[in-house]
Amino acid sequence: MKEEGRRWGAYGSVGRILRAGVFLSLVVLLMGLVLAGIGRGVAGVPPSIDQLPSGLASGEAGAFVSLGVLLLILTPVVRVLFTLYYFGKERDKVFTLLAFVVFLNLMIGFGLGLV
Amino acid sequence: MPVLELFMLILVGALFAGLAGSLLGVGGGVFMIPYLTLVLGIEMHIAISASIIGVIATSSGAASVYVRDRVTNMRLGMFLEVGTTSGALVGSFLALLLAPGLLQMVFGAILPLAAYLMLKERKEVDAGIPDSTVSRRLDISGEYYDERDGKTHRYVPQRPATGFGVSVGAGVASGMLGVGGGFIKVPAMNILMRVPMKVAVATSNFMIGVTAAASALVYFYRGSVDLTVSTAVVIGVLFGSMIGARSMTKMRGLTLKRAFAVLLLVISIVMILKGLGVIQ
Numbered sequence: 001m002k003e004e005g006r007r008w009g010a011y012g013s014v015g016r017i018l019r020a021g022v023f024l025s026l027v028v029l030l031m032g033l034v035l036a037g038i039g040r041g042v043a044g045v046p047p048s049i050d051q052l053p054s055g056l057a058s059g060e061a062g063a064f065v066s067l068g069v070l071l072l073i074l075t076p077v078v079r080v081l082f083t084l085y086y087f088g089k090e091r092d093k094v095f096t097l098l099a100f101v102v103f104l105n106l107m108i109g110f111g112l113g114l115v
Numbered sequence: 116m117p118v119l120e121l122f123m124l125i126l127v128g129a130l131f132a133g134l135a136g137s138l139l140g141v142g143g144g145v146f147m148i149p150y151l152t153l154v155l156g157i158e159m160h161i162a163i164s165a166s167i168i169g170v171i172a173t174s175s176g177a178a179s180v181y182v183r184d185r186v187t188n189m190r191l192g193m194f195l196e197v198g199t200t201s202g203a204l205v206g207s208f209l210a211l212l213l214a215p216g217l218l219q220m221v222f223g224a225i226l227p228l229a230a231y232l233m234l235k236e237r238k239e240v241d242a243g244i245p246d247s248t249v250s251r252r253l254d255i256s257g258e259y260y261d262e263r264d265g266k267t268h269r270y271v272p273q274r275p276a277t278g279f280g281v282s283v284g285a286g287v288a289s290g291m292l293g294v295g296g297g298f299i300k301v302p303a304m305n306i307l308m309r310v311p312m313k314v315a316v317a318t319s320n321f322m323i324g325v326t327a328a329a330s331a332l333v334y335f336y337r338g339s340v341d342l343t344v345s346t347a348v349v350i351g352v353l354f355g356s357m358i359g360a361r362s363m364t365k366m367r368g369l370t371l372k373r374a375f376a377v378l379l380l381v382i383s384i385v386m387i388l389k390g391l392g393v394i395q
Contacts, residue, residue, distance in 0.1 A: 080325055
């Protein structure tokens, strides 16, 4: 039973994280499209991070679409963070390290995008 | 072209790319990039970043189902995705440095490989192969339930180091060309590592999302993301692949696969000629 829990314990949560991420992103993207449809701007180049909150508050299409795309990109990132937490809690050193390296790679990607 | 017209054209194309991809067992990327660049004349970097964002959507959707059904080998996936994400960083950075024409040529050159691997015979794996030392250390052996024969099958992934190396290569291709790279990873896991086909497909999907996220993060604030193109691609491929998954008539027919392989070869030649500037 312990073996069973150790092997499959993370599966339920990982499945839910992925489903929720895609669903949320799709909802926000569709909201952005509706806003574009009623003439609240066009989606072109993503607004910068600091412009995003004000864009969302004033209901600009570009900000919503940008948030939708970001939520989609962040879905696997959240999944990696969850596995990092899960394997850390299980005291599985090798897989905690592997998850950490993957998270590090993602952060390097984010850094490369900003410079 | 007016924005709405462009949006609708991309949406319809992405729907078909997602549908074809899920029926053939490859991602939509191999069809999406040629459609965006050759048919609609969208710049290569914009097409790559839109496609990679679409890839995250379809792979995360599919992966959630495979994980829930416990087909995915999460430990194997977490081991190999260290390789794929590292490769993706290199690939996406290379793509930003290379001229669009050169990228088009590289994309064209890799399509025959995708066509060949799509047609290649899949291996049914027999259990009882001795554990390799690394596989045992990583504890990446697994089991899955096959509803076709109602049995639980055990398997032990072989050659983890080779599999890791191929994963780095698949990551480079993914980040550089905006594809999921499943056409490399699935045969690598199935043929080299002797993982059952179903598990290979599920585990590949599991890795593709995070691999694509690594390069999407590089592209996002680099000015190569166009939100109109990306949104149309995401919504199109997502619904296309959902229709494909639900239609349940998985294409076993070799004829259709051959037809698509020929189509990929034609696209390959056109992409290379276009990259060389021979045709406009």
